[in-house]
Amino acid sequence: MIRKTNIFQEIDWSVVLIFITLMLMGWFNIYAAVYDEKHKSIFDFTQRYGMQLIWIGASLLLALIIMTLDVKLFSFFSYVIYGMSIGLLILVLIIGKEVNGAKAWLAIGNFSLQPAEFAKIGTALALAKFLSQYNIKINDFQTLTPISIILIIPVALIALQPDAGSILVYTAFAFALFREGLPGIVLFFGFTLIVLLFLSLVAPQLRILIVLLVLAFSAFALITRRYKESLIGLAIYIGSVGLIWGFSLLLGSKLGYYKILAFSFFLAGFAYLIIGFFRRIPLLNTFVIFMFGAIIFTNSVDYVFHEMMEEHQQKRVNILLGLESDPLGYGYNVNQSLIAIGSGGFFGKGFLQGTQTKFNFVPEQSTDFIFCTIGEEWGFLGSIVVIGLFMYLMYRIIVISERQRSTFTRIYGYSVASIFFFHFTINIGMTIGLLPVIGIPLPFFSYGGSSLWAFTIMLFILLRLDTTRTELLK
Amino acid sequence: MNPFAERKYVIGAIYGLVGLIFIIRLFWMQVIDNSYKLSAENNSRRNVVQFPARGLILDRNGKLIVYNEAAYDLMVTPFQLKAFDTIEFCNLIGLSKTDLVLALDTAKSYSAFKSSEVVKQLSAETYARLQEKLYKYPGFYVQSRTLRKYNYNIAAHLLGYVGEVDQKIIDKNPYYKTRDYIGISGLERSYEEQLRGRKGVNIFLVDVHNRVVGSYFKGKFDTASLVGSDLTTTLDADLQKYAEYLMQKMHGSVVAIEPSTGEILAMASMPTYNPGLLVGRIRQKNFRKLLLDTLNQPLFDRAVMAKYPPGSTFKLINGMIGLQEGTLKPEYSYSCFLGYHAGGLTVGCHPHHSPLSLLGGIQNSCNAYFCNVFRNIIDNKNYESVEEAYNMWRYHVLSFGFGKKLGVDLPNELNGYIPDAGYYDRYHGKGRWKSLTIVSLSIGQGELGITPVQMANMAATIANRGYYYTPHLVKGIKGQKEIDKKYREKHFTDIDTAFYSPIIEGMSLAVKGGTATIARLPDIEVCAKTGTAQNPHGEDHSIFIAFAPRNNPKIAIAVYVENGGFGATWAGPISSLLIEKYLKDTVSRPWLEEHLLKFNKPYR
Structure with a gap:
């Protein structure tokens, strides 16, 4: 049974209101960020704020168009849209123009288009389409493989540009997958991975390994309560340490402590796996494989960081980890950004009164560092209003997603929420010094047509889908 | 679900x-x-400090002693630096490349955003050359300052010098910021607040390239700098110069005071140094050099810091105390057999008529006479004990301004020293000392420590017949109606005016035909007293005090020549020439000058 509904009655007006509010706030802040005495009019189209108004107008038009489109189109053409965005990503690698060392822009006349921004929509649609099939079991190999392919193709293409920020956003889909039943352990391992990544950059490998070994043995003993087996396991490990040590002495090659301990674990680990297979000890395999993975992972991080990364990339990581402080060098941006936001105080300096952003102390102030202007001119009060609006927007999107009968819309909705969440987290986290400097726009605030249009399309597809929540069963 | x-x-x-x-x-x-x-704030506001010129220092006749010269500090704001031609730049400012690199490193480690100085006090010529090319060196700019310049090479100690503030001063006084100048010694320090003027500040808003983009709040918070007030001193530049000229080979001090006002006409501490040595970039180096000259101690301001025994000049004080206490009458006469002999103790004296009355005693500076005078004061039966009599004596002595700071407007004046009864109690034991024990005080020997300025003040007090104005160097400050009240107050001694007459008569006789005849001037009645102070550091100090004319005195003077021997030999001629120079503006006895310039006592 299909029941036609009135779009204007069913559309989620609170989201539309937030959308317009955020866009206008963004526009005023861009005006404040690049304001100069010579071009006082906010409607001056030679300036960024004038241009942004054009982008905003176009966004509203786009939103209107999307609302009038047949809702079945999105589901029906999901793969087509996905394919088109992939096509654009390939095209940009061929004919794109290079800005700051990245081939991320397609020049069309005077306008530049950033395909990576639009690729997220295509990916979200394709993912939703694939997962909303009947009888899909997310943990099946047959399911995970196509999902990985859907995700990896755009990621790989973006990596070729390269654009680290956009790649990172693709992790957002993990939330959508999690909602659809991806085991929590995957999120847990993702988290562990990040902790390990951090540790392997700041701490010596040997220390990490020792901590991991102690944790693994004691956790296994405590969780499984198989104390006897744990002791035997420990004995096996100590035995293999002795064995490897002996061999290294015999061969006359001096292995360091780290290598001896690590190799010994691999030796002992195989023994554990064999024992585990025959005696069916629960969780043993998980622990062993986790340890294998952890050791390999810390090693590869170490290798990538020291052998593959270039100096400026190493520095950026170091600054993030607080290992390096260099106010004029790579940390300059963050430092200036912190000063701008910090100097805003509780009430802020007032509209157009910001001195840090106004006089170009903050780099990229109208794009990636637009939050500085908010922080400086509107203070803590303005900052929590902006954060509050984003939090409410994401909350509304989750609410919208959850009220769908259509799996397609729900998955798409969670993808949208998570993409917003990642942009929000990485962008603001970077300006307040909690995350590394990764160029990524703040939705609806940062200057630029591509990102504004992409977020508008993304959001309004969801709103359009939402208007028919009572019509469709699927 | x-x-x-x-x-x-x-x-x-x-x-x-x-x-x-x-x-x-x-x-x-x-x-x-x-x-x-x-x-x-530091990021976006640039406070450009307007340094005011320091006030000028003039002598009593309006002659310019200290003035200012423009100098330019080269500053750098490290984060604005771009790669530049270091060799050309080094040549421009006359700095070696290593020094430049060092300066830039120091600046960077101080702050990347705040400016530090690279080179201090570039000359006007260097600045002119640099200015044309400064646009090629972003990050550098020039701040103009002023440096002290001296018209006369005189009075280094009392003028003092100016230097940069240190952290201690900045912590204590919020007016001062790093790199500010402050008077560190002498008048520059005493009158720092008047001389320094007031700094102004222009607050500009600057962008990330440190380009000025406008004034802060349209200049609402800008303040104009205020030029320092000029200081007119009581010094007579010519007299000061002459004093230093005469004493150029000596160690010692001259202080000349106008008795009717307490104004210091000349105040020399020898050896001295060229005040220009302690200006600007060369100051550190020269200061260390002067400081290390421990033999001559040129930085030591003897006029207000050196404690000498007063020698025979102190007989005048003892005479007056005796008269005041009634233990002495001008007609009392005492015999002298080449000295004073009592209880196995002998205070030697030179051959002269005997016996002498008070006038003769002063005229011939008889030691025996004043031993008697002093013992009569201390053994006065009106007092119950020696201590009590001594304390009374000391009380009179202190009323002349001895034993404590007079309050001269110089920062480093010292107290001098007049022992109290407790000192002798500790030294000899309570009740174990009597007048004979301390009889050396009668002739100005013993434990007395008197600074030259106190000595000159004594001469002025006698000239005034019983009062003095605190000696001072300030005659006027521009924009200020009157000088400090403490320099306009009479301080009376507790000796009656009447008792000054015989003393002055004695001093006059000493010049007319006694120990101080060297000070005689043809048509001016000079009153004077010689002194020869034994000291443990070698030959006696030559001492001379004088004032002239006898009636309505215009100048009172005290001269110390360390290890000079008899008062009349060195200190006397100096006093005499200075009096003549000051009162008549000519010098009629060139041979005396020659004699003084031949001074050749080795200082070890």
């Missing part, structure tokens, strides 16, 4: 957690932590 519906809470919780972390972080940054606000 979807089996994983519960997971929306997990996702929502993660979103919420991030939002919460952001809010906490922002609250910390924006509301609690203040360091970012300070950084922001």
Whole structure:
């Protein structure tokens, strides 16, 4: 049974209101960020704020168009849209123009288009389409493989540009997958991975390994309560340490402590796996494989960081980890950004009164560092209003997603929420010094047509889908 | 129902957690932590300090002694630096490349955003050459300052010098900021507040390239600098110069005072140094050199810091105390057999008529006479004990301004020393000392420590017949109606005016035909007293005090020549020439000058 509904009655007006509010706030802040005495009019189209108004107008038009489109189109053409965005990503690698060392822009006349921004929509649609099939079991190999392919193709293409920020956003889909039943352990391992990544950059490998070994043995003993087996396991490990040590002495090659301990674990680990297979000890395999993975992972991080990364990339990581402080060098941006936001105080300096952003102390102030202007001119009060609006927007999107009968819309909705969440987290986290400097726009605030249009399309597809929540069963 | 519906809470919780972390972080940054606000001010506001020129220093006749010369400090703001032609730049400013690199490193480690100096006090010529090319060197700019310049090479000690403030001063006085100048010694220090003027500041807003983009609040918070007030001193530049000229080979001091006002006409401490040595970039080096000259101690301001025994000049004081206490009458006469002999103790004297009355005693500076005078004061039966009599004596002595700072407007004046009864109690034991024990005080020997300025003040007090004005160097400060009240107050001694007459008569006789005939001037009645102070450091100090004319005195003077021997040999001629120079503006006895310039006592 299909029941036609009135779009204007069913559309989620609170989201539309937030959308317009955020866009206008963004526009005023861009005006404040690049304001100069010579071009006082906010409607001056030679300036960024004038241009942004054009982008905003176009966004509203786009939103209107999307609302009038047949809702079945999105589901029906999901793969087509996905394919088109992939096509654009390939095209940009061929004919794109290079800005700051990245081939991320397609020049069309005077306008530049950033395909990576639009690729997220295509990916979200394709993912939703694939997962909303009947009888899909997310943990099946047959399911995970196509999902990985859907995700990896755009990621790989973006990596070729390269654009680290956009790649990172693709992790957002993990939330959508999690909602659809991806085991929590995957999120847990993702988290562990990040902790390990951090540790392997700041701490010596040997220390990490020792901590991991102690944790693994004691956790296994405590969780499984198989104390006897744990002791035997420990004995096996100590035995293999002795064995490897002996061999290294015999061969006359001096292995360091780290290598001896690590190799010994691999030796002992195989023994554990064999024992585990025959005696069916629960969780043993998980622990062993986790340890294998952890050791390999810390090693590869170490290798990538020291052998593959270039100096400026190493520095950026170091600054993030607080290992390096260099106010004029790579940390300059963050430092200036912190000063701008910090100097805003509780009430802020007032509209157009910001001195840090106004006089170009903050780099990229109208794009990636637009939050500085908010922080400086509107203070803590303005900052929590902006954060509050984003939090409410994401909350509304989750609410919208959850009220769908259509799996397609729900998955798409969670993808949208998570993409917003990642942009929000990485962008603001970077300006307040909690995350590394990764160029990524703040939705609806940062200057630029591509990102504004992409977020508008993304959001309004969801709103359009939402208007028919009572019509469709699927 | 979807089996994983519960997971929306997990996702929502993660979103919420991030939002919460952001809010906490922002609250910390924006509301609690203040360091970012300070950084922001420094980031975008450039305070350009307008340094006022220091006030000029003039002599009593309006002659310019100290004035200012423009100098230019080369400053750098490290984060604006771009690669530049270091060799050309070094040549421009006359600095070696290593020094430049060192200066830039220091500046960087101080602050990347705040400016530091690279080279201090470039000359006007260097600045002119540099200015044309400065546009090629972003990050560098020039700040103009003023340096002291001296018209006369005189009075280094009392003029003092100017230097940069140190951290201690900055902590104590918020007016001063790093790199400010402050008077460190002498008049520059005493009158720092008047001389320095007031700094002004222009606040500009600058962008990231340190380009000025406008004035802060349209200049509402800008302040204009105020030029320092000129200081007119009581010095007579010519007299000062002459004093230093005469004493150029000696160690010692001259202080000349106008008795009717307490104004210091000349105040020399020898050896001295060229005040220009302690200006600007060369100051550190020269200061160390002067400081290390321990033999001559040129930095030591003997006029207000050196404690000498007063020698025979002190007989005048003892005479007056005796007269005041009634233990002495001018007609009392005492015999002298080449000295004073009592109880196995002998105070030697030179051959002269005997016996002598008070006038003769002063005229011939008879030691025996004043031993008697002093013992009569101390053994006065009106007092119950020696201590009591001594304390009374000391009380009279202190009323002449001895034993404590007079309050001269110089920062480093010392007290001098007049022992109290407790000192002798400690030294000899209570009740174990009597007048004979301390009889050396009668002739100005013993434990007495008197500074030259106190000595000159004594001469002025006698000239005034019983009072003095605190000696001072300030005659007027521009924009100020009167000098400090403490320099306009009479201080009376507790000796009656009447008792001054015989003393002055004795001093006059000493010049007419006694120990001080060297000071005689044809048509001016000079009153004087010689002194020869034994000291443990070698030959006696040559001492001379004088004032002239006898009636309505215009100048009172005290001269010390360390290890000079008899008072009349060195200190006397100096006093005499200075009096003549000051009163008649000519010098009629060139042979005396020649004699003084031949001074050749080795100082070890």
